[in-house]
Amino acid sequence: MTTAQAAVPVSAPIPSDQGVGPLLRGWRVRRRVSQLELALRAGSSARHISFVETGRSRPSEEMVLRLAEHLDVPVRERNALLLAAGYAPHYPETPLDDPSIQALRAGVERLIRAYEPFPALVVNATYDVVAANQGIAMLLEGVPRRLLAPPLNAMRLTLHPEGLAPRILNLRAWRGHLLAQMERQIALQRSDALRALHEEVAAYPVPDRAGGEDEQASSVPYFALPMRIEHDGRVLSFLSSISTFNTPMDVTVAELAIETFLPADPATAAYLHSTPHSTRS
Template sequence: MTRTVDDVKVGSLLRGWRKLRHITQLELALKAESSARHISFIETGRSTPSQSMVLHLAEQLDVPVRERNSLLVAAGYAPSYPETPLTAPAMTPLRAALEQVLTAYEPNPALVMDGMYDVVAANGGVGMLLDGVAGHLLEPPMNAMRLTLHPQGLAPRIRNLGEWRAHLLERMERQAALRSSQALYSLYEEVAAYPAPAGGAPAADMRDDGHGLAPHPYALPLRIEAGGRELSFISTATTFNTPMDVTVSELAVETFLPADAETAAVLQAAR
């Protein structure tokens, strides 16, 4: 049986992902335990990849789960990964587990975001950071990037805004490239265009150790004014291992842990 149109399409898509990952056909062949000739034939449409081969190459290229479905469809196969709404009954155990995780992190702020940085769940610790944020930024779906960088959001109270802004924009740009996501690129362009808040902190506002500006010893902190005090947090992001659902693959649990004893004391006193 000869197929041409779909094979060329899936081949060109795989070639696009290979180039995005900056690896050669030989390097991909070695990772996939195949041959450069076979990879070349797949990319040009001269060879028809099996369903398992499409998934195997996608795994080696670290293609996001959502886009693996696109590759399968382009090759003439049915999608392998469902996309179940988080509100679906089947997701009840997952929602309960996420709520349990968020509660366990209290009083430290923690939230769950989807692939577009929309907040799908948050704990009580997040609330203490939202004082003074414009109402339209809190309307669902609340977007963490807009909330943080908008001049009517958290930005005016972030003491090291220049550094934190650069960190978030670099993170978004990297994720958009890894996922080849135009939607993420559009969000990046939107928040990157936000003006610096009037009277905001300088781009490199860091604590002075007596010898000039000094970085944090182990990670970039978020330094933000809340309740009349400057709090300092180290953020972490957690994702699911081997997700088998598109929705789950794009979820991330973001936690903000106290970076100093003063912040830890304020959080404990607010319980």
């Protein structure tokens, strides 16, 4: 349920059984950074970076973390780099129901409730819904109960032919952005679960009418791709925004994303404020 930029190819996972060198090289190539540039960023030398990538030199734990930081490697994959180099993982992965993380979860839930009557939700790395507010519940009215059985999955709910898809007027454009978003994530993560989800939702049938009459239906000048969805006889338009945590030190926290839906036109905003779901005047 998030907008996305241009698609990138779904990259095959980099083999992790060849040591840390090929993994680091793979990340450097993905980031389009030369050995010299990476060395300058990390306070090393191009020669040493070359030796690390070819396995002629074993990097220290500190060097692995430093290179990962300068290559903007996701936290989960930083642990994979450390393991490939023969070190213990540096970042914990705390379950969301662990008492130590309850304060953070409670804060996030307060945040999305405060966003009402506008829709907002929190998803994990595979788009399972961790929390959602009443605005999301309103959009899901009429979705079959079997699709709402835990764990709720935002991509599945949005693109399933019995979910929101038949009500999204610009489905082809919105679907394309969602799939591109997943493809970029797959290119950065070795996640079989995410790849399987992508294959599943990409195979859902698209109604013949999708992306036809509504692409230019609105005279409102949008500045980002909106999701235009039918609800209770009205057309609601939303712009999506994604928020993540800065400098996360835990895998679970690093993979949480807060998605909020801002009304894209005055009519949508007025309707949301007038519904029984609204908690604000």
